[in-house]
Amino acid sequence: MDNELGQISLYLSKKGKIFSDLIDVEKMPQVESDSFKVRSFEVGGCHCEFYCHQIKSDLSPPPWLDFINSQLEGGSEINFTISSLRPSGLLLVMKNDRVFAAAFGTRGRSWLKKNLFEPDFGIKVAMNLCGNQEVRQAKSSVHSNTTKMIDRQLSKPSDAFDFGMSETELLSYLSAHHSDDKKVTLQGKNNLTVKVVGDDKINWERLISNFNEYLEAYNSEAYKDLFPNYPNLSPVSEEVKNELDEKLLKLIQVEDFSKIHLAIPEFIPDDEYSFSYSNSDKRENKIFSHISVDDLAIVVFKDISKISLSSLSRKNIYAYSHDQNKILSYKNWSLYECLVAEIADESCYVLSNGEWRKVDDDFYETINNFINKELKEVDISNSYKNIDISCGKLKQNREENFNQKYCDLNPDSIKFDQAKLQIGGGRKDKEFCDIFEIDSQGKGNIIHVKKYGGCSSINYLFSQARFYCESFLVDPKFIEQIRNYIEKSGHLQKNLFLDHIKEIPEEIFGTDYSVGLWLLYDKTKIKPDKNSLPLMAKYELKMTYERLRRVLKYSNVSLSMVPVKVINFTTSK
Numbered sequence: 001m002d003n004e005l006g007q008i009s010l011y012l013s014k015k016g017k018i019f020s021d022l023i024d025v026e027k028m029p030q031v032e033s034d035s036f037k038v039r040s041f042e043v044g045g046c047h048c049e050f051y052c053h054q055i056k057s058d059l060s061p062p063p064w065l066d067f068i069n070s071q072l073e074g075g076s077e078i079n080f081t082i083s084s085l086r087p088s089g090l091l092l093v094m095k096n097d098r099v100f101a102a103a104f105g106t107r108g109r110s111w112l113k114k115n116l117f118e119p120d121f122g123i124k125v126a127m128n129l130c131g132n133q134e135v136r137q138a139k140s141s142v143h144s145n146t147t148k149m150i151d152r153q154l155s156k157p158s159d160a161f162d163f164g165m166s167e168t169e170l171l172s173y174l175s176a177h178h179s180d181d182k183k184v185t186l187q188g189k190n191n192l193t194v195k196v197v198g199d200d201k202i203n204w205e206r207l208i209s210n211f212n213e214y215l216e217a218y219n220s221e222a223y224k225d226l227f228p229n230y231p232n233l234s235p236v237s238e239e240v241k242n243e244l245d246e247k248l249l250k251l252i253q254v255e256d257f258s259k260i261h262l263a264i265p266e267f268i269p270d271d272e273y274s275f276s277y278s279n280s281d282k283r284e285n286k287i288f289s290h291i292s293v294d295d296l297a298i299v300v301f302k303d304i305s306k307i308s309l310s311s312l313s314r315k316n317i318y319a320y321s322h323d324q325n326k327i328l329s330y331k332n333w334s335l336y337e338c339l340v341a342e343i344a345d346e347s348c349y350v351l352s353n354g355e356w357r358k359v360d361d362d363f364y365e366t367i368n369n370f371i372n373k374e375l376k377e378v379d380i381s382n383s384y385k386n387i388d389i390s391c392g393k394l395k396q397n398r399e400e401n402f403n404q405k406y407c408d409l410n411p412d413s414i415k416f417d418q419a420k421l422q423i424g425g426g427r428k429d430k431e432f433c434d435i436f437e438i439d440s441q442g443k444g445n446i447i448h449v450k451k452y453g454g455c456s457s458i459n460y461l462f463s464q465a466r467f468y469c470e471s472f473l474v475d476p477k478f479i480e481q482i483r484n485y486i487e488k489s490g491h492l493q494k495n496l497f498l499d500h501i502k503e504i505p506e507e508i509f510g511t512d513y514s515v516g517l518w519l520l521y522d523k524t525k526i527k528p529d530k531n532s533l534p535l536m537a538k539y540e541l542k543m544t545y546e547r548l549r550r551v552l553k554y555s556n557v558s559l560s561m562v563p564v565k566v567i568n569f570t571t572s573k
Contacts, residue, residue, distance in 0.1 A: 377560065421482065425477075462544040
C-alpha cells in the first residue's frame with residue numbers, strides 16, 4: 001500500500017531532549033517556502049514534527065561522457081543538462097519522553113545534531129531483538145598497531161559462531177532477522193534500520209507500537225552474553241564529559257599524575273621519531289626523545305596550576321623526524337588528544353584519543369580480576385636489570401640496545417630483534433620475538449620487549465606476541481626462517497637452540513615454551529604497577545594471555561617490569 005513502508009532508519013535521542021534541541025539550524029532552512037515545509041501532527045498520542053526540503057541540483061557531466069566527447073568534433077559532442085529534483089525529510093516523534101528520528105532521502109540525517117543521539121542505539125536493539133542465531137552480516141574491528149576493519153556476510157542467516165570472529169575483534173555492526181518475525185531484518189550500528197518483506201509492511205500504528213519494543217530492547221543487557229565481542233565502553237553525555245574534564249583538570253593542576261599519562265594516540269616507531277612541544281620559526285624548539293606527563297609542569301606550562309581545558313586543546317605535540325632532521329608540522333596531536341586517564345567514581349571512565357568513555361562495570365571487574373588473580377608477574381634476575389638503553393649518536397633510548405646487551409650477558413640467549421623473517425608468502429619483515437633463551441630447566445623462553453609507555457605501544461607488544469607465537473606453532477615457512485636465522489648466527493649455542501625448535505609444525509608444541517612480556521621502565525622512577533596499565537592495554541593483555549594459554553597451550557605467560565637506564569635527550573632546533 002502507498003501509506004506503508006518497507007524500510008525505515010531510526011535514531012534515538014539522548015534523555016531530556018526536545019525537538020528544537022536536535023535540529024542543526026545551520027543546515028536546515030528556517031522559513032517555509034515553496035521548497036521547504038514543516039508540519040506538526042499527532043499519531044497514537046505521540047506528538048510528531050516533519051521537515052521536508054526539496055532541492056534542485058545541477059550536476060556536472062560524468063567523467064565518462066567528457067572522455068567520449070574529447071574524441072568528437074564538429075558539434076557532435078553530447079551535451080545533456082543534468083539535474084535532479086529530490087525531496088529529503090526528517091520525522092521527529094516524541095515517545096515516552098524520548099525523541100525518535102526517522103531520516104529520509106539524501107539529506108535528512110544531516111539535519112540532526114549527531115552528538116545528541118545515542119551512539120549505540122541501533123546495534124544494541126539489533127543484538128537484543130535478533131539474538132545470535134539468525135545473523136546475516138557482521139562488521140568488526142581489530143585494534144593493535146593498526147585498526148583492521150573486517151566485514152563478514154554469509155549466504156544464509158546463521159549462528160554468530162559461524163562468522164568465526166576471534167576474541168580480539170570488536171563488533172561494530174550487525175544485520176540479522178528479528179527472533180520473533182523472520183520477515184523483519186534489523187540492521188544496527190548507531191542507527192537502527194528496519195526492513196520488512198512480504199505484505200505486512202510498516203504502517204503508522206506498527207511504527208508507534210514498535211518504539212516501545214525498541215526502547216525496552218535498548219535498555220536490556222541480554223546482549224552481553226549473546227555477543228561477547230561487543231565493546232564494553234560507552235560514550236558519555238556532554239554533561240558527564242564536562243564533569244570528567246573538570247576532575248581531570250584539577251588533578252593536572254595539582255600534578256597528581258597517578259592515573260594520567262601522555263601517549264601519542266597512534267602507533268609510531270620510537271626509532272624513527274622524537275617529539276617537540278613547539279614548532280616555532282622564531283624561537284628555539286626543544287626535541288625530546290620521549291614524552292612524559294611530567295613535562296606538562298616542567299616544559300609546557302609556566303604555571304600548571306593555572307592551565308585550562310582550552311590550553312590543553314590548543315597546544316600540540318609535534319613529531320620530529322630523524323631521517324628528515326626536522327619537526328613535521330603536519331604530524332601533530334593536541335595535548336588533550338594525547339592524555340590517557342582513568343577516573344573511578346561510582347563508575348570507571350577512561351579518556352583516550354580525546355574521548356571519554358564509561359567502562360561497563362562487569363567488564364571492569366573481569367579485567368581487574370584477571371590482572372590480580374591470574375596474571376603472573378615475574379621479577380627477572382638482578383644481573384639483567386639497569387641496562388643502559390640510551391644511544392648517544394641517535395639521541396634515543398632504544399629497545400634493541402637492551403636486547404643486544406641482555407644477549408651479551410646471557411650466553412643461553414639469542415637476539416631475534418630486527419631478524420626480518422618471513423611468514424607464509426608475506427614480506428621478510430617479521431620477527432620471531434625479541435629474545436629467545438633456554439632457561440635453567442631447559443625450557444625455551446620466548447621474550448617480547450617494549451618500553452613502558454602509552455596504550456598503543458603496549459597494545460602492540462601484546463598483539464605482536466600473540467601473532468608471532470601463533471605463527472610459530474603452525475607456519476612451516478616461519479619455522480624454516482627461524483632455524484635458518486639460528487644456523488647463520490654463528491652463536492656458540494646454536495645447536496642447543498635448534499634442539500628446542502623442531503623442523504615441522506607437527507613436532508612443535510606450545511607446552512614446551514613459556515612466553516615473557518617485558519616492559520622496560522626508567523629505573524629512576526617508581527616501578528609501574530601492573531594495575532596501572534591503561535585499561536585497554538590490560539584488556540589486550542587478557543586476550544593475549546587467554547589465547548596463548550587456553551588455545552595455543554603455552555606452558556606459561558608472564559609479565560615483567562624491567563628497570564633500565566634511560567636518558568631524556570633534548571636538543572634544540
